[in-house]
Amino acid sequence: MQVRFGGCSEAGRKAVNQDAFAAHLATGNGAELKGAAAAIADGVSSCADSHIASQTAVTSFLEDYFSTPQSWSVRKSVSRVLTSLNGWIYQQNANRHGYGDSLLTTFSSVVIKSNTLHCFHAGDSRIYHWRDGTLEQLTQDHLRIERGKGYLARALGADRHLEVDYVTQELSVGDLLLLSTDGVHEVLSASRLRQLLAEAGDDLEACARRIVDEALEAGSEDNVTVLLVAIDALPQETLDETHRRLTALPIPPVMSVGNRIDGYEVLEVIFSGTRSHMYRVRDQETGEQYTLKAPSQNFTEDPLYLDGFVREEWVGQCINHPNVMKTFAPKREKRFLYYLGEYIDGINLREWMQDHPRPELDEVRRIVRQTVQGLRAFQRADMVHQDLKPENIMLDRDGRVKILDFGTVLIAGADELVSPLDKSVPQGSVNYVAPEYLVGEPGSFRSDLFSLAVIVYEMLTGALPYKEPSVKQVQLKNYAVLDYIPALNHRRDLPLWVEGCLRKALQPNPRYRYEALSEFLQDFTVPNTQLEARVRHRPLAERNPLLLWKLVALALLVLNLYQWWMRH
Secondary structure: OEEEEEEEEEOOOOOOOOEEEEEEEOOOOOHHHOOEEEEEEEEOOOOOOHHHHHHHHHHHHHHHHOOOOOOOOHHHHHHHHHHHHHHHHHHHHHHOOOOOOOOOEOEEEEEEEOOEEEEEEEOOOEEEEEEOOEEEEOOOOOEEEEOOEEEEOOOEOOOOOOOOEEEEEEOOOOOEEEEEOHHHHOOOOHHHHHHHHHOOOOOHHHHHHHHHHHHHHOOOOOOEEEEEEEEEEOOOOOHHHHHHHHOOOOOOOOOOOOOEEOOEEEEEEEEEOOOEEEEEEEEOOOOOEEEEEEEOHHHOOOHHHHHHHHHHHHHHHHOOOOOEOOEEOOOOOOOOOOEEEEOOOEEEHHHHHHHOOOOOHHHHHHHHHHHHHHHHHHHHOOEEOOOOOHHHEEEEOOOOEEEOOOOOOEEHHHHOOOOOOOOOOOOOOOOOOOHHHHOOOOOOHHHHHHHHHHHHHHHHHOOOOOOOOOOOOOOOOOHHHOOOOOHHHOOOOOOHHHHHHHHHHOOOOHHHOOOOHHHHHHHHHOOOHHHHHHHHOOOHHHHOHHHHHHHHHHHHHHHHHHHHHHHO
16 A cells, blocks of 8 residues: 655634644554554534643544454444543543543544445544545535524534544545544635645645645635545555565475474374364474464365465454464464464364263353353454354363364454455354355344354253255345244253244344343353243244144144044
């Protein structure tokens, strides 16, 4: 990405300039996950210290936005920052008893990430988008009109809760963004601004200065501020470039016990399959043991698979939680494509289920509680695992749960980057994949909740909650084609409220599932009388469909006998 900034701000006829602006382009590792950001603020004139509010708003916004986790989406990052910033300013006003709202400011910001423009706005400062001679205003002024005079309807620090407008737009090389305060756009028409931008040239500072000077000459009685952002290049990697990046390191050959790679000695072959190979290794310098995972040679020409493999290492380093497998940055330069993870001495949940075909509820709850805690760590990182299944949940010798296999993890921050890779194929494993993927909808934490609920159902009953497809399904017409099989059909000793909890978590349509993982855990742990009542009073067709059909058949038989008797 290549962007240029240029800005100018003048107090004009006022004694104090209450406007402020700032801009920054991320550099270094992970810069593409944060992009570039710019902000402009206009302190409310009637408030004595609003210049402090505007300056604090733009500087704190940039500092805090670029400090948020790289895995977060732009919207989540900015929302968290603005909520915190508004809360701080609001509290400052509350502490100034008798002085009124002395810290108030409008706020407009843009974040440029990949080829997308993200706009956030509150107040009457503005954001414009200029392309090929066309100028479009992307924001709406938040004003209320009383007796012919306009008053701000929204501002940072005015209320405990700040409502912020959010819009996105696709960008192209050559685009120009204009951020202005009302001292500029109240006196210069859109047509004049469009003309000035068309004449901007390469010197954005000079263009901003010219716009400010014209606003003052046109009679502006307010502070006047302009911030310009020029889009010179956008990061759009081609498929060939993606493949070259992913294959920069060769895939290592299949190894055996005693082989060495980059200072690590293979102690055990944990598994060797068609997709990947995993080994228990020892660092020859420190003696520490790790799990070393390497891709299979079968996927040398598969950039989508390799992208997922690289993603696994990154995710494991981003999430630091006792119920999520850690991955480690290499201590020495790598000569091959692999990653190091913590060595987990234990069994996966599939093996545990085979050893415990009819477990007690408390045993299952212990595992579910830890799994939920691990999934909440993904949720806090703005990630969705997308491939939760018994094989991807480990239990160590102390009974601690470890979630692993991050190759298909949805990372909100990374998902915003334009990629030539086709990621439209539904994520997850057959029997555990959430239905929303199969109907073409995006995943969320509710998708992981569905997969977890399938696992819980299977742990308790040894069966699956929906009919197992004869072949792997990659598409569903709608949610109605899925018919839930009550867990009570397989295990009559389950409490009704547990049945109700599973039924809710396994709703095909995600909007009808639990709104939080903690709610599911609560209902799976503590009896919920409402859920129990729903199960108890459900129709006979759901409670005992076989009995219903027997009654229908009996009724038809009686009717036929009656008709026969009447004829004879």
